[in-house]
Amino acid sequence: xxxxxxxxxxxxxxxxxxxxxxxxxxxxxxxxxxxxxxxxxxxxxxxxxxxxxxxxxxxxxxxxxxxxxxxxxxxxxxxxxxxxxxxxxxxxxxxxxxxxxxxxxxxxxxxxxxxxxxxxxxxxxxxxxxxxxxxxxxxxxxxxxxxxxxxxxxxxxxxxxxxxxxxxxxxxxxxxxxxxxxxxxxxxxxxxxxxxxxxxxxxxxxxxxxxxxxxxxxxxxxxxxxxxxxxxxxxxxxxxxxxxxxxxxxxxxxxxxxxxxxxxxxxxxxxxxxxxxxxxxxxxxxxxxxxxxxxxxxxxxxxxxxxxxxxxxxxxxxxxxxxxxxxxxxxxxxxxxxxxxxxxxxxxxxxxxxxxxxxxxxxxxxxxxxxxxxxxxxxxxxxxxxxxxxxxxxxxxxxxxxxxxxxxxxxxxxxxxxxxxxxxxxxxxxxxxxxxxxxxxxxxxxxxxxxxxxxxxxxxxxxxxxxxxxxxxxxxxxxxxxxxxxxxxxxxxxxxxxxxxxxxxxxxxxxxxxxxxxxxxxxxxxxxxxxxxxxxxxxx
Amino acid sequence: xxxxxxxxxxxxxxxxxxxxxxxxxxxxxxxxxxxxxxxxxxxxxxxxxxxxxxxxxxxxxxxxxxxxxxxxxxxxxxxxxxxxxxxxxxxxxxxxxxxxxxxxxxxxxxxxxxxxxxxxxxxxxxxxxxxxxxxxxxxxxxxxxxxxxxxxxxxxxxxxxxxxxxxxxxxxxxxxxxxxxxxxxxxxxxxxxxxxxxxxxxxxxxxxxxxxxxxxxxxxxxxxxxxxxxxxxxxxxxxxxxxxxxxxxxxxxxxxxxxxxxxxxxxxxxxxxxxxxxxxxxxxxxxxxxxxxxxxxxxxxxxxxxxxxxxxxxxxxxxxxxxxxxxxxxxxxxxxxxxxxxxxxxxxxxxxxxxxxxxxxxxxxxxxxxxxxxxxxxxxxxxxxxxxxxxxxxxxxxxxxxxxxxxxxxxxxxxxxxxxxxxxxxxxxxxxxxxxxxxxxxxxxxxxxxxxxxxxx
Numbered sequence: 001x002x003x004x005x006x007x008x009x010x011x012x013x014x015x016x017x018x019x020x021x022x023x024x025x026x027x028x029x030x031x032x033x034x035x036x037x038x039x040x041x042x043x044x045x046x047x048x049x050x051x052x053x054x055x056x057x058x059x060x061x062x063x064x065x066x067x068x069x070x071x072x073x074x075x076x077x078x079x080x081x082x083x084x085x086x087x088x089x090x091x092x093x094x095x096x097x098x099x100x101x102x103x104x105x106x107x108x109x110x111x112x113x114x115x116x117x118x119x120x121x122x123x124x125x126x127x128x129x130x131x132x133x134x135x136x137x138x139x140x141x142x143x144x145x146x147x148x149x150x151x152x153x154x155x156x157x158x159x160x161x162x163x164x165x166x167x168x169x170x171x172x173x174x175x176x177x178x179x180x181x182x183x184x185x186x187x188x189x190x191x192x193x194x195x196x197x198x199x200x201x202x203x204x205x206x207x208x209x210x211x212x213x214x215x216x217x218x219x220x221x222x223x224x225x226x227x228x229x230x231x232x233x234x235x236x237x238x239x240x241x242x243x244x245x246x247x248x249x250x251x252x253x254x255x256x257x258x259x260x261x262x263x264x265x266x267x268x269x270x271x272x273x274x275x276x277x278x279x280x281x282x283x284x285x286x287x288x289x290x291x292x293x294x295x296x297x298x299x300x301x302x303x304x305x306x307x308x309x310x311x312x313x314x315x316x317x318x319x320x321x322x323x324x325x326x327x328x329x330x331x332x333x334x335x336x337x338x339x340x341x342x343x344x345x346x347x348x349x350x351x352x353x354x355x356x357x358x359x360x361x362x363x364x365x366x367x368x369x370x371x372x373x374x375x376x377x378x379x380x381x382x383x384x385x386x387x388x389x390x391x392x393x394x395x396x397x398x399x400x401x402x403x404x405x406x407x408x409x410x411x412x413x414x415x416x417x418x419x420x421x422x423x424x425x426x427x428x429x430x431x432x433x434x435x436x437x438x439x440x441x442x443x444x445x446x447x448x449x450x451x452x453x454x455x456x457x458x459x460x461x462x463x464x465x466x467x468x469x470x471x472x473x474x475x476x477x478x479x480x481x482x483x484x485x486x487x488x489x490x491x492x493x494x495x496x497x498x499x500x501x502x503x504x505x506x507x508x509x510x511x512x513x514x515x516x517x518x519x520x521x522x523x524x525x526x527x528x529x530x531x532x533x534x535x536x537x538x539x540x
Numbered sequence: 541x542x543x544x545x546x547x548x549x550x551x552x553x554x555x556x557x558x559x560x561x562x563x564x565x566x567x568x569x570x571x572x573x574x575x576x577x578x579x580x581x582x583x584x585x586x587x588x589x590x591x592x593x594x595x596x597x598x599x600x601x602x603x604x605x606x607x608x609x610x611x612x613x614x615x616x617x618x619x620x621x622x623x624x625x626x627x628x629x630x631x632x633x634x635x636x637x638x639x640x641x642x643x644x645x646x647x648x649x650x651x652x653x654x655x656x657x658x659x660x661x662x663x664x665x666x667x668x669x670x671x672x673x674x675x676x677x678x679x680x681x682x683x684x685x686x687x688x689x690x691x692x693x694x695x696x697x698x699x700x701x702x703x704x705x706x707x708x709x710x711x712x713x714x715x716x717x718x719x720x721x722x723x724x725x726x727x728x729x730x731x732x733x734x735x736x737x738x739x740x741x742x743x744x745x746x747x748x749x750x751x752x753x754x755x756x757x758x759x760x761x762x763x764x765x766x767x768x769x770x771x772x773x774x775x776x777x778x779x780x781x782x783x784x785x786x787x788x789x790x791x792x793x794x795x796x797x798x799x800x801x802x803x804x805x806x807x808x809x810x811x812x813x814x815x816x817x818x819x820x821x822x823x824x825x826x827x828x829x830x831x832x833x834x835x836x837x838x839x840x841x842x843x844x845x846x847x848x849x850x851x852x853x854x855x856x857x858x859x860x861x862x863x864x865x866x867x868x869x870x871x872x873x874x875x876x877x878x879x880x881x882x883x884x885x886x887x888x889x890x891x892x893x894x895x896x897x898x899x900x901x902x903x904x905x906x907x908x909x910x911x912x913x914x915x916x917x918x919x920x921x922x923x924x925x926x927x928x929x930x931x932x933x934x935x936x937x938x939x940x941x942x943x944x945x946x947x948x949x950x951x952x953x954x955x956x957x958x959x960x961x962x963x964x965x966x967x968x969x970x971x972x973x974x975x976x977x978x979x980x981x982x983x984x985x986x987x988x989x990x991x992x993x994x995x996x997x
Contacts, residue, residue, distance in 0.1 A: 025633070026629060026634075029634075053612055054610040056626045056630065057607050057608075057628065057630030057631045057634075058607065060610070062586050064588070064590070066587055067591070083555070088884075089562050089565070091556075092561075093592075093594070095559075097594070104543075110543065114542070115558050116555060116556070117556045118555065119556040122683050125646075125680075125682055135553060135554035135555070136555035139555040140555055142550065143552075154646075155645070159650045160650065185616075186584075186585035186587040186588070187615065189612070190612060191586075399613065455605070474594050474597050474598060478601055478603045479603035481752075482750070482753075482755070482756035
């Protein structure tokens with residue numbers, strides 16, 4: 001149980017804790033890891049190292065560029081075929097393992113349950129695999145007649161020089177459908193973040209802007225929302241009530257046709273900043289679509305985000321509708337979480353996950369009266385921690401330089417600033433538009449921030465802080481639980497959810513309560529432990 | 541569900557759809573966890589390691605520890621030697637393993653990192669503490685499957701540790717194959733029951749089914765010890781279970797330490813378990829204990845009692861070759877008719893062995909190695925079955941075609957039990973049979989008209 005009086009102690013303890021953690025490491029490793037850990041001090045502007053190479057041999061949560069590109073951003077687009085060019089494993093592990101739900105649109109096309117691979121063999125490594133890739137694309141086309149195909153490169157095909165971008169272009173011309181490739185080999189960059197960047201570039205070059213059909217009304221794109229457990233659908237339920245129209249989602253429950261006309265929306269709202277800020281910026285530059293950062297996780301956050309959208313559109317009717325929805329939905333959700341809040345109030349949590357989610361979920365824990373004592377991202381960059389102001393200070397290292405950077409210019413025919421230039425400038429100045437404040441700013445003094453947490457560091461947190469719950473991913477879940485501490489997966493929600501929006505917040509409250517306050521933990525220690533056995537008469 | 545799958549079977553030469561296999565390193569990682577105090581290490585990009593750990597964790601619902609060389613673009617160009625050295629140094633200082641078991645990835649294979657030389661150099665340079673070991677196996681993902689990777693790592697245990705001995709001890713080696721912790725535990729129990737002293741390797745029992753105690757042991761108590769692995773060269777015989785997963789190690793032991801081996805099918809089902817017993821009898825001259833015979837008797841009793849429900853039922857089976865071979869035979873022993881049999885792992889022996897088992901029962905069965913689940917689904921559309929058996933990835937086909945489904949093999953990501961209840965031995969067969977009967981009778985109940993809905997079956 002968290003006690004307010006511990007606060008001061010914690011603040012001074014964090015420094016000691018961080019130093020203690022690094023003692024287990026060889027000197028060089030310790031020196032590096034110390035740059036990735038801070039004890040939050042709200043009085044200072046603090047710097048943390050992020051988006052740098054993982055140290056070989058250190059047990060990490062991170063994945064690869066391919067995982068970010070195919071697994072996270074492109075894979076959830078339901079009505080496209082996504083072919084992985086490489087050995088079988090890469091495609092296999094990204095097959096229905098990220099939980100981004102999706103429904104077919106009216107054309108009935110949904111390929112999410114399928115896994116497509118060229119399954120390259122040794123002779124392809126020796127003689128090249130482009131021929132096999134071409135044949136595979138043609139076979140996929142002949143069987144399924146999809147409207148578009150994406151092709152993803154894996155480590156070995158990049159190494160032998162197979163050019164998936166070129167092959168895709170060739171096949172696109174031959175078959176007459178949109179086919180585009182991603183050079184997202186696993187070794188690029190330092191984490192899956194590199195893949196997000198490549199994925200956005202690819203979508204921007206090959207899909208966004210293909211269909212100019214414009215829709216009336218308060219139109220938005222939801223960026224960086226992956227529809228885990230139906231999050232996007234819960235957000236859309238509320239949007240529908242308010243009369244906000246979603247043109248496209250990037251990319252949970254994403255659709256090729258919808259993304260093709262995403263450039264017609266009036267506003268981009270960003271949920272996961274890390275995975276998609278590139279897209280928002282490119283759309284802003286080329287088409288003049290402003291973007292705002294929102295957070296739909298938590299009751300207060302949801303309301304705050306809706307008000308932000310209302311403020312952008314600046315329409316009295318919309319604002320009125322939104323206020324009405326907030327009143328209704330907040331009451332309903334607050335009433336529903338009240339019993340959980342009562343049981344969770346004062347408990348502590350740690351969150352080590354993703355590239356924005358460790359931030360988003362802090363608000364919902366506040367709604368529950370819980371305190372986040374430690375948090376960190378798996379694949380974030382400095383701006384995710386420190387806010388967008390630091391972007392210009394971030395040194396571009398060799399690993400990031402290898403990731404393609406698009407230089408985008410305003411589209412002479414289609415660029416159109418959605419609001420007056422004066423208002424645009426004003427809102428930017430107020431940090432209402434194009435701004436993300438980062439995670440550190442929201443955390444209390446004395447809490448810990450750890451970037452790319454290692455196994456050893458996680459165990460130390462468990463040992464010293466004994467949080468009541470740790471939110472993490474599947475690789476850590478059972479490790480944490482072996483320590484008798486419940487773990488909540490925030491990559492797949494442990495197959496619960498949705499957790500976004502008002503109803504999602506209630507689901508989350510229930511989920512946290514059922515873990516933290518479950519009876520099962522009480523059985524770990526046998527009842528007889530510590531009591532001497534007195535009835536020994538049968539022993540002899 | 542799988543609505544895009546057309547009924548007409550299309551010939552494909554290049555595109556794999558819905559694979560029935562995955563890549564080598566995950567098998568090597570799993571095998572390495574069967575060594576006591578071993579930290580598996582993936583030499584390549586960190587995504588491979590993340591994927592393998594995630595997938596194994598989902599299957600076993602246990603922590604799966606492994607480190608990675610974390611290649612970046614520069615490493616891919618200049619080679620992974622420096623990363624491996626750094627990794628070895630860090631691993632021994634931070635995680636203090638007895639063994640680091642390195643497997644390659646398609647990346648490190650393609651750039652041609654020479655692991656033997658790199659490890660020897662690390663040893664010469666004092667990076668490997670006295671009494672600790674770094675072993676390796678080559679697991680290019682573009683050859684074979686996860687079963688091949690398991691087999692390769694098991695063979696490397698022999699290559700690195702087995703010590704030849706002129707004087708053989710009264711012990712045997714048992715290589716159980718790519719089976720569950722529960723199966724390895726049960727095999728050890730049977731050996732114990734028969735009074736046979738044996739080294740079982742790899743052995744993931746007590747590693748991937750560790751008890752909840754409220755404190756995590758980085759290296760759980762299970763796993764075959766280095767000492768036991770060293771002694772495999774002085775055993776008088778090896779029993780290798782399943783040619784795909786276990787024969788390579790048995791062969792290596794024969795070559796290296798002159799230990800002969802018996803190759804048997806995985807002891808899944810009655811006939812294969814009988815042959816396991818026979819093999820033990822031949823080696824030891826001992827009869828199975830009364831307890832084992834009673835288990836066998838109970839299994840046969842279940843088979844005779846329920847024969848009517850199995851008789852003539854058509855089955856589709858897919859999964860890893862050693863498993864599918866034994867399962868097919870077990871189904872036949874219960875009068876069922878396997879008509880679609882498929883593995884993703886390549887290998888001629890699979891089709892030969894299945895044809896042998898089915899020659900009198902289903903000579904026209906569709907049998908394929910190196911196949912995929914898209915094809916299996918199309919076979920089922922063309923000729924429906926009463927039962928589908930295979931890993932979790934079969935659930936979409938089962939739903940699409942409304943077929944009773946029994947989860948069997950690797951991976952099972954949506955149910956529990958596989959790591960706790962064995963499928964090997966007579967008891968394992970009873971467990972499997974109960975699962976099969978359960979889904980068949982559930983279906984009978986579900987489909988029965990109200991007047992035919994029976995209380996007693």
